Amino acid sequence: MSLIINGVAVAPPADPRVSLLDHLRETLHLTGTKKGCNQGACGACTVLADGERILSCLALAVQYDGRSITTIEGVGQAGALHPLQQAFIDHDGFQCGYCTPGQICSALGMMMEAKRGLPSNVTSDLTAAVTLDRAEVQERMSGNLCRCGAHNGIIDAIRLSVEAAA
Amino acid sequence: MSIIDSAKQTAQGLVMGALQKLVPLAPDSWIPGGVPDPLIARKHGLIGTPVSRLDGPLKVSGGAAFSAEYRFENMAYAALAYATIARGRVTAIDSAAAEAAPGVVLVMTHRNAPRMKTPAMFGTSGSAVGPDTVPILQDDKVHWNGQPIACVLAETQEQADHAASLLRFTYAELPAVTALAAAKAKGVEQGLFMGQPLRNEIGDAEAALAAAPHKVDRRYTTPRHNHNPIEPHAATLAWIDGVLVIHDASQMVAQQAQTMAEVFGLKADKVRLTSPYVGGGFGSKGLWEHQVIAAAAAKLAGRPVRIALSREGVYRVVGGRTLTEQRVAIGAAADGRFTALIHTGLSVMTPHNAMPEPFILGTRSAYAVPNIALNVDVARMQTLANTFMRAPGEAVGTFALESAIDELAGELNIDPVELRIRNEPDKDPTSGLPFSSRHIVTAWRQGAERFGWRDRPETATRREGEWRIGMGCATGTYPYYRMPGAKARLTLTRDGDAVRASVEVAAAEMGMGTGTTTAIVAAERLGLPLDRVEVGYGDSAIPGAIMAGGSQQTAAIGAAVIAAHNALTAKLLKLAGNDSPLAGLSAKEVGSDSGGLASLDDPAQRESYASILKRAGRDSIEVTEAGSPPLEFMHWSMHSHSALFCEVGVNDVTGEVRVRRFLGSFDCGRILNPRTAASQFRGGIVMGLGMALMEETQFDERSGRIMNPSLAEYHVPVHLDVPEIDVIWTDIPDPHTPMGAHGIGEIGITGVAAAVANAVHNATGRRIRDLPITLDKLL
């Protein structure tokens, strides 16, 4: 059994109670993924599982056997940042930075959801291709809390990256 | 509060009182800020250009290590058990199952915890930062529902959490005051803040109100709030060779280390506390019971410990903002000029702390009124100690005051912006001091123009489908403070023909941008490029004590760096000696410029830092200096201001309020880094929107327990709640502060709830005086 974390195969925990989040942080020392609530309410622990965003605090590590997990460390490192990470810096999309890895992973997952045509609560035309306008991005990112109030910068950074990628 | 604490508070009050009598009378030049900081005149440097956060790349890539992300060899994990009664004694503890559970290292309760001193309560001395006067695991007494009564250490967090759930406690309950009505029935006391009564009386406000031709007299209420930084409170600590090493999340690094040393009877240098990154604080990231318990458990078990509070744990251990009930009454003449202003009411604290919510602070300096009566009474309830949360006092006080002004504007049929401007004071109405810098009228005019205030509809007249649309405005205010104790260490190190500088301050960075701003200011002051300056902070080993609180950190650092820079200049001149082009000049005659010192009269007469060091055969030079005594805010009335504009839509069917547009127009001295400043303003406004529309710590009056200790049930604004927030500023320097700047961490939240409530009234004709403005109140 193994989990693939940022391309590297690692053993799952022996204790089946261990969440994917705690496995990342406490066993693998990948502390870029944050714990804000440990109960699915804040989004700080968001990672990508085979490209889909999940809350790693609500995932048991053993459930992800054979799955490929991307954490913020796998998105880009200082010196070789992903364009979205750079956009967060340019638009001051954070203050304390604690919600930031979750926001970035969540945004990457969201962009892929939109590409697959998944509608949201504010999508008016369910048959058309999804356009990530401001309201769509706000709605789709609302599971990621930011207490520093960096919302404007976060949405600007994501929208700019969406436009650049289009 | 014990008698000793009361006595200490009174003594502190007396000293403050004496200073406050003398300092206003002193000539300006005797007071720090009497001679403007030379940086104020420098217009084309780094100050005022937008600079991205220097720690940005680390934060966006997950490389910044927070307190729960440090590790020690052989570290054990802690879990706490919390009392389920509000007051009484623990009479029996069944810990057999917990002790036998897999991986358990230790179960610690009051029966086996090491003897420790109770942390000295905040305000009882310069370094005291304890939350209350409750001994920590030293006896069987329970003081609030949720108090930690046991700690389990285990090899993993899962094992610790499980074992803690197996602990069983038997209690002997005592009667507890957990209902507000019962607390009030027991009687109220005069509220004190920093040892001084929260009370002002000028003229006869009640008589003037009775005689006024126009008036409002209303009651406003605000609930309890929690800070809810997304990083839960945590510490990773170890006893290493008699030194307690703590990686903490702290906005008061040096003070917390000092208080911990006292708790364990250690010399101050036997506690080392680091806190380079803090995942949000807003007043909450200080010393609470969990760090003391973890250090005690580590000592008892002989193992390093990680204590990471669960989100519920944060609500049980870390206090929030307390509730208020406020009366605001304003009397006015027909032309709108105020004749009476009454702002009084009640705040709640506990029998074991001393922090009323000082909601009249902002009112003291707000408007020109001949008759003023301000007062805060306090009732006590058996709860977790409340504490300061972003703009304690002003955040909720401005809701009441600025709502009442809007109500009065309606009575008088005067535009609320004009009404405020008409009552603009020319000196501080309660202290009589001159203002150091007050350009609020400019902020109002610029804001109104940009927001399109002239298009404000008549009350309850504008609709778009099922949405009623309205606009509201309010003033925000927060004082300029500077606390004593700040030091700065400046080091210049030779690097070939240039130098590198390091600036170290015992400050805290919770995302305000302090690290970046300090680098900008130091680079400008030293005449060096930004990339040649490194800033150290968040470490108790750095000299001095600075607190990220009261929006004073920027000023405290600024003044300390000024002092250190002056000392550095003197030391460099001495080193330069008679062979230097600078020979014969005194420290007062030279300034820093382009990597060296230059004569102020003739900038061509100069020598570079590197050349001075080289000739003296030195690799580096270091100075540590304390900032000037902070007397300026007793000599001038010093405040930041904002003019806030809000547009809301209120759904006619559901009562839902949506904020459609928001503009903050700020008068906060000179802005040092527009990029991070804008985020500070916006962040405060977002928290204000939460306070206006959704935030409430729900408290069970029967049990004294917080009922919504989670981010699922305590609602904070999410992306969809936050519109594009426009922020502008006057950028007029305050001539009496370092760099001409004011701290801006708290001003943003003030006034916001009133601006929203006033917009809701404009949209619907409904006046909501009880926060938060939830839909049920509008249906």
Ligand code: FES
């Ligand atoms: S930590 Fe997973 S959602 Fe909050």
Ligand code: FES
């Ligand atoms: S940046 Fe601090 S919580 Fe989002």
